[in-house]
Amino acid sequence: MLLASLNPSIVAGGHDVADAVRIDGATLSRSDLVGAATAVAERIAGAGRVAVLATPTAATVLAITGCLIAGVPVVPVPADVGAAERRHILTDSGARAWLGEVPAEPEGLPHVPVRLHARSWHRYAEPSPDATALVMYTSGTTGPPKGVLISRRAIAADVDALAAAWAWTPDDTLVHGLPLFHVHGLILGLLGSLRIGNRFVHTGKPTPAAYAEAAGSLYFGVPTVWSRVAGDVDAALALSSARLLVSGSAALPVPVFDELVRLTGHAPVERYGSTESLITLSTLVDGERRPGWVGLPLDGVRTRLTDDDGAAVPHDGETIGRLEVQGPMLFDGYLNRPDATAEVLGADGWYRTGDVAVIDGDGMHRIVGRESVDLIKSGGYRIGAGEIETVLLGHPGVDEVAVVGVPDTDLGQRIVAFVVGSGSPQELIDHVAQQLSAHKRPREVRIVDALPRNAMGKVMKRELAT
Template structure:
């Protein structure tokens, strides 16, 4: 059963939890979740596909849970999505109605409300593991967003592998304030809690004070969240009673890692994944947590590095290669896009992640970044943008940084760094040359007020390329 903690028979027999979910001022017991979500299932049963405006509310929780009980694939739609992208998602997915939160722009689709106090005790058979649970749309950085088909089997396999790696149990209280339209907040945070059976607290906004007050044992955040907590000593020290602090969705700067470890006593857990693969690599609760490295493949996951010709790349902790993955958590393809699906798999079934990485002799992985924007070929050398960013973040005058490669007639690409902070550009160039190799130094440093980021805190490097 995908949502194992919501087994109706077990809940009826007394395996209830009065505060299974706390979100947006509402507390739901397991009995509430089963009864209200089953009522939702009765209203959507038999539908082909349903859109859910994924605001962080109890209504969204019940909408998603009801769809999973009924075996109806749902499409989480960001609340702040633009008009053109919203229309594309609804049209491409074939969603028949909105469920839960009422959208301001319904785009002609009917709305099915969720009643928090409605109850049904109808028993639904568990859908097949191969059934599609949801269609999650990519961020659309290389064209219109693509619908990623995620099966129930993939979600269950991922949560179970993470539970093993993180020693995640029903005794945990999981806290986060992340969006419910991405893998991190929705699949790991909400569905993970409903499968494992732990308490789940959503803080609304991921503010340091809200995290500090939640009293959790397991916290999820993106680097922006952890950076703000690291800057708030009182909030950070309040998390010392937690068990694990998990960071993902973007690289965690080494200084933030080190500051969190100092203030909380917990070196953060880092992990790696994508909408197409879910989470595939992570540091472990009982293993090494190395700043800047995302750890080892989860149970059942295989990874490899290859060069541009498909030849293996040595696992020496230095040589950059293209990261490819095989995993039981893999998606079932892009909706309506067999061409795009075929492009990301090779003849042996390896998924081409589009990321570049290094692996050391112990199997630890470090993600350099996206092949398209983070692998810089300059003067005959291959340089990872992440390595240069990590070096710059070690300078006391640098608060944030993003590095890109720009076309250069002489070098092929020149390294350009965008820095938020208070430092002399020439000094930063020399600093990198001293910390790394001379050829890895930026040829240009631009001091900026802020970096463009998406909702998950990832820097939009293609926008920075336009700035340059």
């Protein structure tokens, strides 16, 4: 059963939890979740795909849970998405209705409200593990967002593998303040909690004070969240009583990692994944946690690195290759896009991630970045932008940085660093040259007021590289 902790027989057997979910000022017991979500299921059973405006509210929790109970695929829609992108998501997904909250422009779809106090105890048969649970849309950095088909089996496999890697149990209280339309916040945070049976607390905004007040044992955050926690001594000290701090969705700067260790006593767990693959790599609760490295393959996962010709790349911790993964948590393809699916998902079951990485002799993985923008070919060398960014972020005069390769008639590509901060360009170039090989130093550092970002907060390197 995908939502194992919500099995009605478990709740009926006296294993209820009064505060299974706390979100947006509401507290739901496990029986509240079962009864209210089943009431939602009765209203939308057989409806085909439905759109859920994924705000961090109890209505969103019940809407998504009700769909999973009824076997209706959910299309999570970001609350702050632009009108054109929202229209594309609704049209491409074929969503038949809005469930729960509705945006100001519903695009002509009917609205099915979620009644927080409604209850039903109807028993639904468990849908097939191969049935689609979610259609999650990519951020659209290389074109219109693509609908990623994620099965119930993939979610269950991923959560179970993470539970083994992190010793995640029903005794945990999981805390985060992340969006409920991403893998990190929705699948790992909410659905993971409903499968494992732990208490789940959503803080709303992921502020250091809110994290400290939640008194959890397991915390999820993106690097920006952890940077703010590391900058708030009182909040960081409060998190020292936690069991595990998990960082993902982007590389955690080494200075932030080190400061969290100093203040909380915890070396953060870092992990790697994508909408298409869910989480496939992680450092382990009882293993090495090396700053800048995302760990080992989870149970059931295999990885490989290839060069431009498809040949295997050595696992020496230095040689960069294209990362491919295989495992039970992979997606089933892109909705309505067999061409795009074939480009990244081979008939042999290997997913071409589009990321480049290195693997050392112990199997530890370090993500260099996206092949399209983070792999720089300069003077005959293959250089990872992420490695240079990590070194620059360790300089006190650097607040934010993006490293790109720009066309160069002599080198092929020239390494250029765009920096937000107070450091001088020559000082920063010399800093990299002291830490890394000479060919990895930026040929140019440009001090800027801000880095261009998309609606999801990701740096748009293509704009910088032109």
